[in-house]
Amino acid sequence: MAGTPFERHAIKELDLEIPSGSFVSILGQTGSGKSTLIQLIAGLLEPTSGTIQVGPYTLKQGGKQSADVRKHVGIVFQYPEHQLFEETVAKDIAFGPRNQGLTEKEIKKRVEMALEWVGLPSSFADRSPFQLSGGQMRRVALAGVLALAPDILILDEPTAGLDPQGKMDLLTLIHRLHRDQNMTVILVTHDMNEAAKYADYLFVLADGTCRLHGSPSEVFQKQKQLTALALDLPEITRLIHQLNQKVHPPIPTDLFTIDQLESYLLERLRKVENV
Amino acid sequence: MKPIIRLQDVWFQYPGTQHQQNDWVLSEVNLSIDSGEYIAIIGPNGSGKSTLARLLNGLLVPSKGEVWVAGLSTQDEKMLWQVRRTVGMIFQNPDNQIVATTVRDDVAFGLENLGIPRSEMVERITDALSAVGLTGMEEVAPHYLSGGQKQRLSIAGVMAMQPQVIVFDESTSMLDPQGRKDVLALIHSLHQNGTTVIHITHSAEEAFLAERIIVMAEGQIQLDCPRDELYSQALCLQRWGLEVPLAVQLHHRLRKKGVPLSAQVKSNDDLVNQLCTLLSKD
Numbered sequence: 340m341a342g343t344p345f346e347r348h349a350i351k352e353l354d355l356e357i358p359s360g361s362f363v364s365i366l367g368q369t370g371s372g373k374s375t376l377i378q379l380i381a382g383l384l385e386p387t388s389g390t391i392q393v394g395p396y397t398l399k400q401g402g403k404q405s406a407d408v409r410k411h412v413g414i415v416f417q418y419p420e421h422q423l424f425e426e427t428v429a430k431d432i433a434f435g436p437r438n439q440g441l442t443e444k445e446i447k448k449r450v451e452m453a454l455e456w457v458g459l460p461s462s463f464a465d466r467s468p469f470q471l472s473g474g475q476m477r478r479v480a481l482a483g484v485l486a487l488a489p490d491i492l493i494l495d496e497p498t499a500g501l502d503p504q505g506k507m508d509l510l511t512l513i514h515r516l517h518r519d520q521n522m523t524v525i526l527v528t529h530d531m532n533e534a535a536k537y538a539d540y541l542f543v544l545a546d547g548t549c550r551l552h553g554s555p556s557e558v559f560q561k562q563k564q565l566t567a568l569a570l571d572l573p574e575i576t577r578l579i580h581q582l583n584q585k586v587h588p589p590i591p592t593d594l595f596t597i598d599q600l601e602s603y604l605l606e607r608l609r610k611v612e613n614v
Numbered sequence: 615m616k617p618i619i620r621l622q623d624v625w626f627q628y629p630g631t632q633h634q635q636n637d638w639v640l641s642e643v644n645l646s647i648d649s650g651e652y653i654a655i656i657g658p659n660g661s662g663k664s665t666l667a668r669l670l671n672g673l674l675v676p677s678k679g680e681v682w683v684a685g686l687s688t689q690d691e692k693m694l695w696q697v698r699r700t701v702g703m704i705f706q707n708p709d710n711q712i713v714a715t716t717v718r719d720d721v722a723f724g725l726e727n728l729g730i731p732r733s734e735m736v737e738r739i740t741d742a743l744s745a746v747g748l749t750g751m752e753e754v755a756p757h758y759l760s761g762g763q764k765q766r767l768s769i770a771g772v773m774a775m776q777p778q779v780i781v782f783d784e785s786t787s788m789l790d791p792q793g794r795k796d797v798l799a800l801i802h803s804l805h806q807n808g809t810t811v812i813h814i815t816h817s818a819e820e821a822f823l824a825e826r827i828i829v830m831a832e833g834q835i836q837l838d839c840p841r842d843e844l845y846s847q848a849l850c851l852q853r854w855g856l857e858v859p860l861a862v863q864l865h866h867r868l869r870k871k872g873v874p875l876s877a878q879v880k881s882n883d884d885l886v887n888q889l890c891t892l893l894s895k896d
Contacts, residue, residue, distance in 0.1 A: 368760075368791075368792060369761045369789075370760050473659050473660070502658045503816060503818075503855060504658060504856075505659060505855075570791055570792075574860050575860060578861065578864075581882070581883075581886050582889060585894070597860065597863055601864065604873075607893065
């Protein structure tokens with residue numbers, strides 16, 4: 340609403356670079372500009388000023404390339420299962436590819452591919468999406484985006500509302516797609532454990548600009564800054580910090596899985612025994 | 615003392631599914647909740663947690679069996695009003711719980727329905743907004759609030775009605791870390807002030823803040839025990855695909871590898887202390 344009393348910059352003076360084929364996570368409080376940022380990258384919003392380069396395309400105010408960008412960027416919004424609408428799973432997944440003007444044969448191939456990618460059996464194709472469980476509905480919605488064969492996959496809090504098992508299954512699936520299909524993944528999340536475990540690189544937004552960025556170990560070392568931005572540390576990092584109040588020399592804080600922490604502690608205890 | 619809520623052999627199925635014999639969302643649920651308790655209910659998606667929550671204030675009534683709230687059966691339609699005054703609910707999505715155009719009016723909505731006199735209403739609104747930290751925002755339109763603020767506004771609306779029991783149905787799952795912390799702090803202070811709190815959640819970290827934990831799966835209560843008792847044997851939560859506290863997982867793994875830790879771990883701090891002792895043995 341530029342030029343009105345309600346004008347407000349959701350994003351300002353933001354510079355960031357996401358390497359092709361990487362898995363990055365965007366963190367930040369509600370209202371920090373995360374959703375605006377992903378809509379800019381996906382070509383759904385135009386920047387008021389500045390430019391966004393997505394592969395060979397440039398997005399800018401009044402630019403003409405957003406339609407091209409949208410062919411390469413798939414975006415999965417929050418609670419995507421609310422957007423399911425077709426009679427059958429196959430028809431719902433086919434909606435996007437059909438809009439892209441693909442042939443029926445190609446559409447059929449894409450639907451099969453997408454179902455396989457999200458780990459649903461092909462027998463689901465003829466079922467109604469509304470009679471599936473919450474976790475299955477979310478997979479169908481994800482399949483609808485994957486059927487567009489995007490190079491960049493953006494997910495806005497994809498695990499919200501799922502139970503722990505459902506969360507892990509979904510993220511494992513996304514991570515596998517990233518690895519096997521060399522898909523660039525941009526994950527928006529409030530869950531620091533997810534960001535630490537799956538992303539190679541993190542961007543922390545606050546008030547519409549990028550305040551912190553780096554690998555998970557670089558970002559999660561900056562405990563004070565994160566607390567000031569009202570963000571948490573991953574559970575495992577908090578446990579290590581707690582141990583480090585009494586343990587010298589300190590335990591490294593770049594251990595983000597329980598396997599890593601376990602082997603480190605075993606190694607270290609072995610040394611203590613031998614002294 | 616009589617329990618504030620009692621479920622007696624409760625079975626439930628959604629209308630229209632009766633022809634399917636085995637389609638029970640809940641079966642054989644027996645549960646007794648005393649006034650002032652702080653209970654967490656955990657369970658995988660589809661385990662019947664939210665259905666159970668809706669039975670507690672008469673939004674749903676059991677297909678078989680009975681739910682008693684403060685001595686009143688929820689089957690008795692004449693008593694539903696009183697039942698709902700006793701048990702307040704906070705849902706997952708704050709956007710679905712806000713009705714008015716300003717923060718003050720939103721809190722006033724429930725009180726108007728209860729016919730509270732104006733002078734008392736003003737006092738209750740002031741108190742509730744101050745308890746949730748929204749003092750000074752009385753004239754703000756709710757859609758300008760953040761998710762966490764909206765959820766605190768929903769809580770203020772329920773608090774102002776002074777129910778004896780408040781059920782939080784995954785009320786933190788859509789919030790950012792700060793919003794989550796704020797709501798958990800509010801739950802804690804409600805409990806301190808004597809309100810009975812029932813918190814449905816997917817997070818082990820949140821569940822273990824309660825005094826008593828109930829595990830639901832396949833429409834039945836699988837476990838119902840005090841927090842400390844469940845903590846030391848929390849590995850069993852894996853059976854239902856639920857989260858096991860990190861300290862319990864680590865303790866189990868290290869002990870399996872022969873690290874001389876105590877047979878059971880009581881809390882995060884307990885594990886930290888034991889590990890520190892071992893690591894600084896030289």
